[in-house]
Amino acid sequence: MLYTTLLAVTSTVPPTPNWSPAVGLVMILANLFAIIIGYRAIQNPGKGPGLPVGMPPVLKKFGFPELLATLSFGHLIGTGLILGLSNAGVL
Numbered sequence: 001m002l003y004t005t006l007l008a009v010t011s012t013v014p015p016t017p018n019w020s021p022a023v024g025l026v027m028i029l030a031n032l033f034a035i036i037i038g039y040r041a042i043q044n045p046g047k048g049p050g051l052p053v054g055m056p057p058v059l060k061k062f063g064f065p066e067l068l069a070t071l072s073f074g075h076l077i078g079t080g081l082i083l084g085l086s087n088a089g090v091l
Helices: 002-010 021-041 064-088
Strands: none
Touching: 021 064
């Protein structure tokens, strides 16, 4: 019975695309978009530890928590875009 239940669940899962440069480009663009949104939307930046690399003066208050939050949001956006575009036949 468990085996038939697992078969019923796996048949309803939509196919996911294999990695390609187009999929990577969509994810990179989604992450850049999320960083831009996060840079404008985060109200109290710079409260946590900074990044261990030199930053341009524009991004001085953009630290590790902001980077982690925006990249997490970017991966959510990118996953949705990749699945949507692949189901639409674009990717």
